[in-house]
Amino acid sequence: MDVKTRVIEIIAEQAVLEPSDVKMENSLEELGIDSLGLVESIFAIEEAFDISVPFNANDPSESDFDISSVAQIVAGVERLVAEQKA
Amino acid sequence: MKRVVITGAGTINALGTSVPATLEAMREGRCGIGPLEMRDTERLSIRIGGQVKGFDPESVFNRQQIALYDRYTQFTLIAAEEAIRQSGLTFEGELANRAGVVLGTSGGGLTTQDENYRAVYEEGKNRVHPFVVPKLMNNAACSHVSMQYNIKGPSFTVASACASSNHAMGQAFWFVRSGMAPVMVTGGSESMLCFGGIKAWEGLRVMSKDGCRPFSATRNGMVQGEGAGIFVFEDYEHAKARGAEILAEVAGFAMSSDAADIVMPSKQGAARAISGALADAGLAKERIGYINAHGTGTAANDKTECAAVADVFGTHADDLMISSTKSMHGHCIGGTGAVELLACIMALRDGVVAPTIGYEEADPECALDVVPNEAREAKVEAALSNAFAFGGLNAVLALTKV
Numbered sequence: 001m002d003v004k005t006r007v008i009e010i011i012a013e014q015a016v017l018e019p020s021d022v023k024m025e026n027s028l029e030e031l032g033i034d035s036l037g038l039v040e041s042i043f044a045i046e047e048a049f050d051i052s053v054p055f056n057a058n059d060p061s062e063s064d065f066d067i068s069s070v071a072q073i074v075a076g077v078e079r080l081v082a083e084q085k086a
Numbered sequence: 087m088k089r090v091v092i093t094g095a096g097t098i099n100a101l102g103t104s105v106p107a108t109l110e111a112m113r114e115g116r117c118g119i120g121p122l123e124m125r126d127t128e129r130l131s132i133r134i135g136g137q138v139k140g141f142d143p144e145s146v147f148n149r150q151q152i153a154l155y156d157r158y159t160q161f162t163l164i165a166a167e168e169a170i171r172q173s174g175l176t177f178e179g180e181l182a183n184r185a186g187v188v189l190g191t192s193g194g195g196l197t198t199q200d201e202n203y204r205a206v207y208e209e210g211k212n213r214v215h216p217f218v219v220p221k222l223m224n225n226a227a228c229s230h231v232s233m234q235y236n237i238k239g240p241s242f243t244v245a246s247a248c249a250s251s252n253h254a255m256g257q258a259f260w261f262v263r264s265g266m267a268p269v270m271v272t273g274g275s276e277s278m279l280c281f282g283g284i285k286a287w288e289g290l291r292v293m294s295k296d297g298c299r300p301f302s303a304t305r306n307g308m309v310q311g312e313g314a315g316i317f318v319f320e321d322y323e324h325a326k327a328r329g330a331e332i333l334a335e336v337a338g339f340a341m342s343s344d345a346a347d348i349v350m351p352s353k354q355g356a357a358r359a360i361s362g363a364l365a366d367a368g369l370a371k372e373r374i375g376y377i378n379a380h381g382t383g384t385a386a387n388d389k390t391e392c393a394a395v396a397d398v399f400g401t402h403a404d405d406l407m408i409s410s411t412k413s414m415h416g417h418c419i420g421g422t423g424a425v426e427l428l429a430c431i432m433a434l435r436d437g438v439v440a441p442t443i444g445y446e447e448a449d450p451e452c453a454l455d456v457v458p459n460e461a462r463e464a465k466v467e468a469a470l471s472n473a474f475a476f477g478g479l480n481a482v483l484a485l486t487k488v
Binding site for chain 1: 131289290291292293294305306307308348349350384385386
């Protein structure tokens, strides 16, 4: 399974939606995911890909990981997988 | 209703192993936060904390005691010894029967749990020490104080995460004020700086990797501390009759529940607890000169707390001082309100207001006088101590000068 499909699955599960209802341009807020849901999603991503995501819930904008949209999250995870599995 | 005064204080925390040492550190704006010393730190992403260092339990307790005392109980007994010694009380006869111990802790004997889970799960051992249960239980510290000092009245432990010790001291205050008990030993203790304790907090991703900077625009999370603060609350007439030294008066207490979110704070919930404490103490808001803030150094707490203070105090919010001593000793979780009450006593009794250290840059959402970086001399007549816990449980104490 590719990174994009798996990340969307994780986000969909958190949002209680079908993966097909999660669009790449959606923000987590649009999908109804709050700050707790976000931290849970990041954890699920780390477990699924065996990576470490640099994310500080205290100040997400300061983190070196863009969570502004599903597309940004997928891109960020792809980069981390490439870096950390290299 | 009885008046309630504080006639003894004791502590151990990252700033010192006694009240005088802790207050000196607060006056000097010294930071007790540093690299964590424990096993497996290479597996932690958070490696700083307000750890009690240079403390050797074996120099204070014998082998049998150590077998029964988790680190949080050790902290409690050290602080209780200092507080009760200062009060000059001995518990005998009627006083012993009526006095009680109400303490706060969030996690209880976490080091004991951590070590024994490791033994059975990681090391595969099938047997643990016989005293694991009496060592880890949340009321162990309370019971040991009761046993050691022969205090036989109402005694129990309160757990409300980061507000535990404020809730505990509120109960003790009520017992004395109502006349139910002439003396209560109260406060709280926490020792969550063990591998599992840090690991759990890492999961929430609200911890700072580099320091605790409450109210500063550059803050990036909380830093955990550990320690205990223990006090003797006494009926004013009882204290006066025996000529005891009075450190401060406990004038009021209030609590509230946000009933909103398990981790995000609420301005309304905090404001209701603050205004409730003022009303309970019968204090006009203009009389409050100092607030010891909850001030965790997270984005959410500090701005919410400042907004709540601004709401309650109106224009007087600009005239009072509010500081977070967590910047120095870290967040001592269930013991934090008790350690922080010392800053209120110092403001009232010594006229010295503890600073918020690590302050780098003003945050427009925290636009109050946070006593940045340096302690300040000031005449303070009345002070508040805020505690706002995860789970939305808030507890605020009001103290006055005697």
